[in-house]
Amino acid sequence: MADTEAAAKTAAAAGAQTHAPPRGGVRLRGVTKTYGSGETALRALDGVDLDIEPGELVVVLGPSGSGKTTLLNVIGGIEPADTGEISVAGTELTGRPPKDLVAFRRERVGFVFQFFNLVPTLTARENIEAMMELTGRGDRSGAPGLLGAVGLSDRMDHFPAQLSGGQQQRVSLARALATDPDLLLADEPTGALDVATGTSVLALLQETNRQGRGVLMVTHNASVAALAHLVVTMRDGRVETVRRNAAPADADTVSW
Numbered sequence: 314m315a316d317t318e319a320a321a322k323t324a325a326a327a328g329a330q331t332h333a334p335p336r337g338g339v340r341l342r343g344v345t346k347t348y349g350s351g352e353t354a355l356r357a358l359d360g361v362d363l364d365i366e367p368g369e370l371v372v373v374l375g376p377s378g379s380g381k382t383t384l385l386n387v388i389g390g391i392e393p394a395d396t397g398e399i400s401v402a403g404t405e406l407t408g409r410p411p412k413d414l415v416a417f418r419r420e421r422v423g424f425v426f427q428f429f430n431l432v433p434t435l436t437a438r439e440n441i442e443a444m445m446e447l448t449g450r451g452d453r454s455g456a457p458g459l460l461g462a463v464g465l466s467d468r469m470d471h472f473p474a475q476l477s478g479g480q481q482q483r484v485s486l487a488r489a490l491a492t493d494p495d496l497l498l499a500d501e502p503t504g505a506l507d508v509a510t511g512t513s514v515l516a517l518l519q520e521t522n523r524q525g526r527g528v529l530m531v532t533h534n535a536s537v538a539a540l541a542h543l544v545v546t547m548r549d550g551r552v553e554t555v556r557r558n559a560a561p562a563d564a565d566t567v568s569w
């Protein structure tokens with residue numbers, strides 16, 4: 314994991330505040346979300362209560378269809394909940410009009426997806442610059458520093474198709490951090506990666522968290538739970554268990 318360590322050190326050297334105050338707390342009360350109506354109605358979230366302290370790294374586990382992605386989407390303001398209360402990083406989302414959710418997404422949260430979702434016709438650097446332009450946050454001159462922090466200084470002008478899966482995921486992490494979000498939401502960020510590459514992405518997520526940001530990660534790998542301050546399991550649209558981990562492990566000790 315030498316290059317991960319080097320990348321983490323670069324991140325710290327690039328001025329990342331390792332002792333910044335923790336941010337990105339989350340509070341949910343009685344949150345429901347139903348897709349469809351009538352006979353085909355499907356309750357993806359069925360009364361979710363959840364408390365996440367600022368600066369926590371949270372791992373969400375649960376079977377396919379249990380509501381994990383839906384949970385991430387309502388916390389990130391990608392889609393509204395039907396009922397219940399949601400507060401994220403001090404912002405109350407309940408009952409907000411769509412245009413407020415747009416502003417909230419741009420200013421408060423960053424997203425990392427399983428299949429990276431980079432724009433294929435833009436280079437690594439341009440993918441990051443495009444996010445900065447879209448959101449009006451960050452400074453284009455910061456793009457090389459962000460790519461350096463994820464160990465990709467020598468790949469900035471490559472297109473996604475010219476990068477490995479792990480490298481693409483590191484670009485997408487740098488892009489998510491380009492807006493300096495309070496909370497990073499990651500939906501199976503290692504799902505498409507082999508163990509070694511996945512571990513290096515987990516180490517970067519952990520480093521991001523140690524800089525004070527909240528990180529909420531969905532995974533199918535139960536062993537990744539060892540990293541978390543808080544482990545949440547979901548079943549049938551409900552939070553089944555919440556477990557606090559007194560001594561989270563370092564990412565590079567985790568394997569699966």
Ligand SMILES: Nc1ncnc2c1ncn2[C@@H]1O[C@H](COP(=O)(O)OP(=O)(O)OP(=O)(O)O)[C@@H](O)[C@H]1O
Pocket residue numbers: 348349355356357375376377378379380381382383384
């Ligand atoms: N846009 C949608 N329209 C209709 N049903 C949906 C939609 N999105 C999700 N669902 C349904 O809601 C339920 C929860 O889906 P969700 O994607 O949150 O599950 P998940 O836990 O992320 O599953 P996986 O591990 O397979 O990704 C599923 O039954 C799914 O089919």
Ligand SMILES: [Mg+2]
Pocket residue numbers: 381382383500
């Ligand atoms: Mg999902």
